Amino acid sequence: MNLRIVAASLVVSIKIFFREKTTMFFTTTFPILLIFVFGTIFVDQDKVSFDLCLQDLDRTETSAEIAKALALTGKFRIIEVPPAIDATQYAKNNKANLVLVIPKDYEKSYTQYLQFDNPNAVVTIKYIYDPSSSSVDTKMQILDMVFAKMNQGLSGKPPFISRAEISIHTRKYRFIDFFIPGIIAMAVMTASLFGTVNVNTELRQKGIIRKLSTTPITRTDWILSNILYQFVLAVISTTAMLLVSYAVFDVKLQINGWLPLFIVLDVFTFVGIGMILTRIVKEAQGAAAAANAIIFPMMFLSGSFVPLEMMPRYLQTFAKVLPLYYVNEGLRASMVFRDNLSALSYAAIIGTIAAIVFIVGITATRWEESK
Amino acid sequence: MTTEVEHAIEVENLTKCYGNLVAVNDISFNVRQGEVFAFLGPNGAGKTTTVEIADTIIRPTSGKVRILGMDVTKQKRYIVPRIGVLPQGFSSFDRITVRETMQYYSRLFCCRNADIDGLLELVNLSDKARVQYMKLSGGLKQRLGIAIALVNDPEIVFLDEPTTGLDPRARREVWEVMQGLKKEGKTVFLTTHYIEEAELLADTVAIISKGKIIAMDSPVQLIESNADYLVLTLQSVDGKAFEVLGEMGFEPYLNNHKNINVRVERTDDIRKILNAMKDAGVSLLGMDLRKPNLEQVFLKLTGEALREEASGGNGTE
Numbered sequence: 001m002n003l004r005i006v007a008a009s010l011v012v013s014i015k016i017f018f019r020e021k022t023t024m025f026f027t028t029t030f031p032i033l034l035i036f037v038f039g040t041i042f043v044d045q046d047k048v049s050f051d052l053c054l055q056d057l058d059r060t061e062t063s064a065e066i067a068k069a070l071a072l073t074g075k076f077r078i079i080e081v082p083p084a085i086d087a088t089q090y091a092k093n094n095k096a097n098l099v100l101v102i103p104k105d106y107e108k109s110y111t112q113y114l115q116f117d118n119p120n121a122v123v124t125i126k127y128i129y130d131p132s133s134s135s136v137d138t139k140m141q142i143l144d145m146v147f148a149k150m151n152q153g154l155s156g157k158p159p160f161i162s163r164a165e166i167s168i169h170t171r172k173y174r175f176i177d178f179f180i181p182g183i184i185a186m187a188v189m190t191a192s193l194f195g196t197v198n199v200n201t202e203l204r205q206k207g208i209i210r211k212l213s214t215t216p217i218t219r220t221d222w223i224l225s226n227i228l229y230q231f232v233l234a235v236i237s238t239t240a241m242l243l244v245s246y247a248v249f250d251v252k253l254q255i256n257g258w259l260p261l262f263i264v265l266d267v268f269t270f271v272g273i274g275m276i277l278t279r280i281v282k283e284a285q286g287a288a289a290a291a292n293a294i295i296f297p298m299m300f301l302s303g304s305f306v307p308l309e310m311m312p313r314y315l316q317t318f319a320k321v322l323p324l325y326y327v328n329e330g331l332r333a334s335m336v337f338r339d340n341l342s343a344l345s346y347a348a349i350i351g352t353i354a355a356i357v358f359i360v361g362i363t364a365t366r367w368e369e370s371k
Numbered sequence: 372m373t374t375e376v377e378h379a380i381e382v383e384n385l386t387k388c389y390g391n392l393v394a395v396n397d398i399s400f401n402v403r404q405g406e407v408f409a410f411l412g413p414n415g416a417g418k419t420t421t422v423e424i425a426d427t428i429i430r431p432t433s434g435k436v437r438i439l440g441m442d443v444t445k446q447k448r449y450i451v452p453r454i455g456v457l458p459q460g461f462s463s464f465d466r467i468t469v470r471e472t473m474q475y476y477s478r479l480f481c482c483r484n485a486d487i488d489g490l491l492e493l494v495n496l497s498d499k500a501r502v503q504y505m506k507l508s509g510g511l512k513q514r515l516g517i518a519i520a521l522v523n524d525p526e527i528v529f530l531d532e533p534t535t536g537l538d539p540r541a542r543r544e545v546w547e548v549m550q551g552l553k554k555e556g557k558t559v560f561l562t563t564h565y566i567e568e569a570e571l572l573a574d575t576v577a578i579i580s581k582g583k584i585i586a587m588d589s590p591v592q593l594i595e596s597n598a599d600y601l602v603l604t605l606q607s608v609d610g611k612a613f614e615v616l617g618e619m620g621f622e623p624y625l626n627n628h629k630n631i632n633v634r635v636e637r638t639d640d641i642r643k644i645l646n647a648m649k650d651a652g653v654s655l656l657g658m659d660l661r662k663p664n665l666e667q668v669f670l671k672l673t674g675e676a677l678r679e680e681a682s683g684g685n686g687t688e
Contacts, residue, residue: 008478012467019466019503206462211519213428214456215479216448 009225031187055081060107097133181331182304196274258334272357385434396582409573455520465505480523510541
């Protein structure tokens with residue numbers, strides 16, 4: 001290995017990067033755009049509220065209390081449905097996934113229940129809903145809780161079971177705090193894999209690799225210069241992402257030595273995989289498709305966007321064979337939970353994967369072209 | 372590893388196969404130190420395969436190739452610093468300037484004292500030093516490729532079809548650079564399908580066809596040893612001239628100037644042809660009789676022409 005040759009190749013790559021304005025723009029802005037999009041979605045996740053269509057057939061002061069109680073939870077924005085309209089038809093016409101119908105004689109039954117202690121005086125509130133909607137279950141669960149509380153209040157007895165929340169973390173974190181490390185890991189992976197595959201297939205197709213093979217540069221020098229170049233890009237994009245995260249979303253993340261270490265291991269792993277792909281797939285289009293085939297499962301199954309607990313058990317097991325999972329978990333352990341021991345164990349696993357992939361990448365890289 | 376050897380390049384029973392295709396078939400030749408050696412042949416003849424084995428890009432299937440006495444398959448790391456290569460269809464980094472490209476390659480060879488300005492002057496690119504590669508014309512790109520091939524002051528320079536795809540003016544500019552290398556005493560291994568290029572520059576020409584070397588000598592000797600006939604050129608606008616020659620048992624063909632060439636082996640044949648033309652009433656505008664040139668020797672030896680249209684492609688052979 002010759003460090004002067006590695007440095008010379010790195011300088012050329014960086015010059016090309018800064019002269020290709022579109023590449024530079026997308027490398028730095030794409031992860032920032034992702035943070036803006038997902039950050040905006042998740043930053044106020046605790047304050048999320050749903051539209052709720054409510055048809056009050058009773059039209060009394062007592063029935064109006066239900067609407068007020070529901071609005072007070074902060075979970076619903078109430079949309080009144082006129083009593084003359086068929087609620088089912090209304091739901092279909094207005095694409096409403098849930099219409100709550102308070103029956104006629106609600107107040108009468110309520111009075112009988114309270115004043116005359118009549119146990120048969122009950123009311124049924126109808127949930128007219130669209131089962132194909134993904135959010136309707138959440139809405140109905142919140143409604144059930146509200147009505148359970150109201151029923152319990154009407155019984156005149158204090159609740160027997162109450163709850164006390166004790167977080168396992170010493171600080172309170174929001175979803176965005178967990179999300180940012182995942183986005184950093186994912187952005188570094190995407191840039192490293194695509195960058196390596198695109199640059200190397202292009203250089204091979206143009207015959208530049210063939211020319212380089214007649215110079216003293218070795219495969220190790222070439223791959224190391226690729227890794228260093230991708231590391232420089234990763235530092236630029238990670239810095240940009242963190243600045244936006246702190247400035248716009250006020251995240252509370254710990255920046256320490258683990259961050260550059262996990263970025264280096266992320267780069268090593270995915271540049272190595274990129275080198276292997278470049279060897280296997282000859283054409284630029286095929287290489288990009290192969291890179292996508294690796295990136296998409298990593299993105300969605302390794303916990304970058306979606307918490308693993310939301311996935312089926314077999315996918316959770318599968319996630320543990322994906323290198324990106326260990327980068328995600330390692331970054332979260334160090335940046336969010338400040339758990340050095342966990343960070344160390346994740347670093348050891350991704351470090352081993354990076355070393356294997358790097359060695360295979362060097363072995364797979366061929367200056368000589370087969371025909 | 373610096374040793375004095377008589378032959379800069381030694382090729383012994385070299386064969387290269389790609390699956391069932393035999394691209395180079397058991398060829399042997401030597402290139403002396405300081406000579407310009409031209410591999411002449413049509414596309415697909417095996418020129419590029421041979422040169423790419425010699426300049427360490429690809430490995431042979433069998434046979435031996437020694438560069439400056441070193442085996443290309445075992446001593447690549449010692450060979451590479453001592454050779455310069457212009458590969459076929461040379462290309463470089465689009466957004467890197469001419470000077471930066473030269474600096475990069477000089478760093479790859481760890482040449483701290485590379486005379487970049489001198490090399491740019493040699494290939495007449497001094498005024499383009501700050502221009503990015505993507506903005507250069509085809510001829511300028513090739514000249515940069517040659518300058519890069521010289522950046523490590525190599526003992527042997529491999530130039531694989533250095534003028535393919537260039538217009539006649541750019542081609543002549545590249546020839547001037549190559550003549551400069553010859554004067555400097557560099558060993559040059561050149562592949563080309565331009566007869567004129569080989570004839571002008573080469574000390575030795577090897578004619579290769581279908582993976583085999585079919586003749587090898589200096590251009591003058593090649594012509595001498597194969598000139599057992601004369602070429603009669605007839606200038607005529609009368610299409611009947613072709614018919615008459617055909618009926619007499621000759622095989623006439625049109626040359627580049629659209630005149631009729633016919634190969635004659637006895638001087639008596641010339642008198643017979645002229646009489647036949649007169650009897651048939653064919654009017655001749657002029658005639659010429661001379662020994663064959665290298666192109667005609669090539670045609671005789673290979674049975675195929677080096678067509679200009681075939682030169683456009685950069686297909687690897």
